[in-house]
Amino acid sequence: MNSYDVVIATFDDHQKANVAVSKLIDGGFNMKGFSVIGKGYHTEEKIIGFYNIGDRMKMWGKYGAFWGALWGLLFGGVFFAIPVIGPVVVVGHLAALVIAAIEGVVEGAVVVGGLSALGAALFDYGIPKDSVIKYEAAVKADGFLVVGHGPADEMARARAVLQSSGATRLDMHQAVSPAVATSHLAPAAT
Template structure:
């Protein structure tokens, strides 16, 4: 990861996030350059679980079908329990940034492990709270990794989606 600013998009629902990823895939965008982070489910009413079968991660309950589909497209699926957020599912290159923050004890100055990982992909310290808050209220954050051309292509494709981009 570099400290160049990766564009981040916030989606209100998992349906909107999935639609955006599908739009990017149909446009020829390399979906391995995408990360998705979110919780967006409530386990009070439905059991929720994740397990592996060989090289595939399976999920059930709430939005299990959604995460199962996303994990089929994006690389490095993971589920973490993060203090203040609860259970957070994610996939893509961002997982490595979070693991690095957790393993390296980068959490300093009141920044959470998630905040440290966001800063690793170029989010400013002032903007970290914005994305953490979005996740707390069950929104989804899509991160576009890659070069300037990748960011521009993703922006063009997502212009007509229900996402908003943090400038």
């Protein structure tokens, strides 16, 4: 398996996350390697559904323009609800891993160890579980994550850009490899 670096910046509001994404774009980064995660702020308490890359995104609440713009820039996404955290939006490459984690649950496996579908996707990236729990807590507290993965030199450049964008927390996970897909899944009890 090939290893790669993952940089994760935590922002306390969507404007700072948006500025960070704009700086990454202006810096010439391949945005297919980046994702943004945050709450969707939908008012109902049910799962809304999944949106594919070709679908038009319609968001509710004060972050509609933010998520709509990112949806087009970061190549697709998913909108779902996590118990306790609430509605969450993931746009970019990480959305596919979230969908895979959710499909694993739907097909008879359960996410164990306290990880949600979002946590399972981050864990699949190779992020340590203790860090995953911190990222889930940041999203629960209305924070936004900008996540990048790729070669070490590119992620070092991305880290510098994100650092200049007002991140409240900035982590670099070096030389990580994707977790074994079933390492956080167990058969559902019958």
